[in-house]
Amino acid sequence: MIRAVVVDDSAFMRKMLSDILNEHPEITVVATARNGKDGLDKIAEHQPDVVTLDVEMPVMTGIEALEEIMNTTKTPVIMVSSMTKEGAETTMKAMELGAFDFIAKPSGAISLDIEKVKDNLFEKVLYARQVSRNTLTPLKKIAPVKRLDQFKRTAFHQNNKISSASQTTTKTIVAIGTSTGGPKALQRVLTTLPADFPYPIMIVQHMPKGFTRSLSERLNSLSAITVKEAEDGDILQKGVAYIAPGGYHLKVRRIGTSVGIHLDQLAFVNGHRPSVDAMLLSLAEICPERVIAVVMTGMGADGKEGLIRLKKAHNTTVIAESENTAVVYGMPKAAFEANIVDAVRDLNDISSEILKHC
Incomplete structure (x- = not known):
């Protein structure tokens, strides 16, 4: 069974993502968190196989939480991003920092049609469990290559x-x-x-x-x-x-x-x-x-x-x-x-x- 933690500042999105993930027979959500700091605590407590992480959150953003995860547990992280220019730019930064992948919220920060990405989310979570955590190293920590x-x-x-x-x-x-x-x-x-x-x-x-x-x-x-x-x-x-x-x-x-x-x-x-x-x-x-x-x-x-x-x-x-x-x-x-x-x-x-x- 794949154990997941869902981190999002929206209670609606936490429930929606949790309900979707729990539909899959091989996935169970073991905890949810309302911001990055809370997410780090839940990750330390539950040691999940994969984390879904909202990009924009108060207290500690998704980027800040991702950097800490990559410095500690290297748990595979799937970013959940709004389809705005700022959200896309932040998501590209997250990929550079070692995030496994991302999904887009179809209609912005609070989406009523998140189920559109259900199959995509299942596929990414199933693959995330198999990934070698060594490949999730942030680019800045990989030996540089000269142009x-x-x-x-x-x-x-x-x-x-x-x-x-x-x-x-x-x-x-x-x-x-x-x-x-x-x-x-x-x-x-x-x-x-x-x-x-x-x-x-x-x-x-x-x-x-x-x-x-x-x-x-x-x-x-x-x-x-x-x-x-x-x-x-x-x-x-x-x-x-x-x-x-x-x-x-x-x-x-x-x-x-x-x-x-x-x-x-x-x-x-x-x-x-x-x-x-x-x-x-x-x-x-x-x-x-x-x-x-x-x-x-x-x-x-x-x-x-x-x-x-x-x-x-x-x-x-x-x-x-x-x-x-x-x-x-x-x-x-x-x-x-x-x-x-x-x-x-x-x-x-x-x-x-x-x-x-x-």
């Missing part, structure tokens, strides 16, 4: 001649797919790429509408490359990372001699929109000369079918995050077991591996 333009830069220029017009956009495309644990993984990879990275990067991070813009803005502020939330009609440019907006599939289409972004809201794929498979299958249709595909931490197997198609149709290199560092070894495992992975790397080594194939 890759600080060493071996000369060889990078000589070998690739990235100033050549023929090396701009469509010949090689990098595609990254990730889910649970992805914001922290993306930060680790993108912030270590050089400013003159020679290819466009397409990214699908499983995340609901309202949160991907904050993720993009935060990563852009920390990275030497440009990171943006993708917009329909964007022309792919070297050194730019395009993150799929929540609620939209990220695809590509030919626009003259260029390749542009196409966003749509067609049916969910593998239970997701955006879907990694939707992105990769779209890439397979436009026939780029080469794809460097990266699959990192995440639940399920989204991306596997697209990788199989790409491998059959085009020159595709597949890099998978290792089980050692993946918060959830689901998506990388599915790719590995399909025998389509060319390199398995710890998170800190993924950006270097990408550059090997430039």
